[in-house]
Amino acid sequence: MYKNTGSEPKMANLPYFLDGTLNINNRWVKLAAIIPWTDVEEIYALNFTSHTGPKALPARTAFGSLIIQVKLSLTDEETVEMISENPYLQYFLGFERYKQEAPFDSSMMTHFRKRFGAQGIKDIDELLHTATRKKEEDSNDDSDNDPPSNKGSLIVDASCVPGDIHYPTDLGLLNKAREKTEEVIDILWCHRSNTEDKVKPRTYREDGRKSFLSIVLKKRVSKKKRREVINRQLHCVRRNLASIDELKKYADLTLLKPSLYRELLVIGTLYQQQQYMYDNKVTSVDDRIVSIHQPHIRPIVRGKAGAHTEFGAKISISVVDGWTFTDTISFDSYNEGTELISQIEKYKERFGYYPESTHADKIYRNKENRAHCKKHGIRISGPSLGRPPKDEKLRKEQKDIQRQDEAIRNQVEGCFGVAKRRYKLDRIFTKIKASSETLIALIFMVMNLDKALAFLSLFGQYYKQLLEHFLNFISLISQGEHLKRRVIQ
Template sequence: MYKSQPYIQISFEDFNQPLGLHMNPENRWVKKAERIPWSALEKDYAKNFPNPKGNVAKSLRMALGALLIQKEYHYSDEETVAQIQENPYLQFFVGLPGYQEEAPFEASSMVHFRERLDEVTLIEINEKILAYNQKEDDDPTPPTDGSNSGTLTLDATCAPQNIKYPTDTELLNDVRTHAEKIIDALCEDHQWKKPRIYRQVAQKVYLNIVRRKKKAKKWLRPQIRKMLGFVKRDIKVIQKFLDQGAHLTEQQAIWWETIQKIYEQQRYMYDNHTHSVQDRVVSFHQPWLRPIVRGKAKASVEFGAKFDMSLDQGIARLEYSSFDAYNESDILVSTIRRYHDRHGYYPERVLADKIYRNRKNLNYCKQRGIRLSGPALGRPKKNEVRDKTTEDQDNADRVAVERGFSQLKGCFGADLITTKRKDTTLSSIALSVLALNLSQLTADFLRQILSSNFKSKQIKNRTVYFSFFSKFTIIQ
């Protein structure tokens, strides 16, 4: 049940401040709240609760506000609630009518907030916030001659998941222990005698592997074969119980499917003397994760969701996300089409990596008069004259998307995703992009306010502007 709130958007003057509490109207959370069209978002959010019965759900402002606060400070669910309870500015941001000493909700409600605000919903909210803050001079006048205008920057990265580094022995041990839990539960429910599965011997083999510092290949391979044998025995026992009419719970059914898949992959790699397999599972509790080969100096392989992000007039947008290692070049055409839908014309240039420059994308851009940055395909021509000025400018402008990735991972939690569900992991990435844009919009808004209060004076034909963001900036 959702109780629609036909309220007028709470302004700072309407916030009930206790006697003796003096709040600063220029606080960043007050300014961030002004950048979000809460009333319009509230109407769309209320449509997700058609049932008029049940407990009243929390408002969108409280749900989205709490998630943005958590993303800003990297708090846990419990710490996020505690900080909101203690901070009047955060209480204003989540939409409370006044300061209160009680917690506005339980920490467990954060899980429901992440489930309701999924990836698609957050992308829509991001677009509505951008449209709400769009000024007349933000979007230039469309070209009357049908030419292209603007720059679209596109790149891909990976958001690593908070899991332990996957090894064959660790995965097989997780499979074995969870298979034993299923066997114990089925025997207890049906009053069956527990079969002999040699769990103590299997645990001893696993501990011998863990405690050994140097694991030679010739020594490790027989140990993996033993662990595969223990898992195979457990699978046969569970299958026998299922044939006798036993039923698994929902959680046990998920475990059972993961157990069989990991065993098949590990058996295939053992028999074929390889360490790669299609759709390899790297985590028992999050079987949708896949290894993403990045080739970076810090980590050649990362485990998490891969996503494409575009920059249009300094605004970030999540174009595509997946747990599979997809080819980034397939996203270029759809990204350009969405740019055309927003502006009514194509970009003049697209700044992207070399991987986006395949024949399909080059022909698509050529037919529409779009210049795709980067060198030409094939070997360089004998007397080719390259425009170094244009190439250097493209490389310099493309740094903006790399800076966006750095801010996403350094400031808004995309460097380590701690959510446990598949849908909440994707929504966490979309929330990081939304928080990045909101921070950018707030910074631009503060610059406009403070620009009228800047102190300036002439020093040898130079004007020195003192601003809020830096000690001084010298402009010729």
């Protein structure tokens, strides 16, 4: 029998439910127990040097909100809304009681990312690794005078983190620059001081728009026609920039919004680059701008089948015993092969000894890296230099070792895959350079936190079962002793 009690919950029971005891086995309760909040607060407090002004939000609230956003893949607004709805999230942020109102405005998430920064997140990740990794016993083979022997393996690789920008083309960038400069001219003209001048600078915006659409609406366009339209757009941008220089004499640029003023400065550099490429008939230039809104983004040549070129930050990571360290985050393209020596030295700084082996792809196996690994007794993966040995047995052993090394190196590929598919590293939606770097470091730190939480949960279940078996064993012994007394009696 089923009795319909009503589809709407009784609001009278809601406060009693929220005042109840939280489940100690909840993931957010467990996660709060392994984070070094004291160290987080010390890093967070470095941003506040003044002793006056309004009181800032606690470090646990700021740092915990960033973890919640990355772990649940939420926007800034959704993060604040989720916190106000979930008592476990409020406990994770250090609240003493449940509050139904929003703890802070969603715009504070941007300030949280700025205050911690990418380096601050890396420092916290190092502290988490130190707190969670198993303490190793000192080897009896190493004396106090001898240096420690090499231990462990270091896996390194690099990848690109695409930013949230429209696919850049020369024509599209120039059209956007033309529209932005026309907007600046309209604002300065309305606020000019010489109102007696009635002739507004010409922009020919309709002609510029028509020439742009004559290309983008066609499936196939000849190279000659494309250069003709690009030249037309360059002419429009050049004329608009000259008009803005004249209007600056009678209208202050402070009338513009800060974002529009920054874009105007970017357009000046963009025009110089595009004019240089047009005059010299080249398709690349140093520090090429591919987005007016995010001028820090650079093209990163990948050479992959899916995307030959990606636009975003290039990162280098190292994986040690399943823990991922973010070594380099740069929006400028660089050769990751030059990073291996610094990654090996960071390994030495973290653990006190060099790795026994380093697993990397072909670009890392240059002359300098091989010499550095040989100097410190580190075996680098991949085929050795010179001809293969004539002995078939020895040649087969080398191939087996290379196959095993490649299987070990696949771990870092899996880390990139998990970060991009599970934690949304495949598209970064933050617009500011510093915020993007912080978010990238946060993603890998949260991924490490989940691994540490799973590891602790696994061992917790193991020790729980071990304790149950021990108690059962004790009860069996006590039952046996009781039966023995009865037989004697």
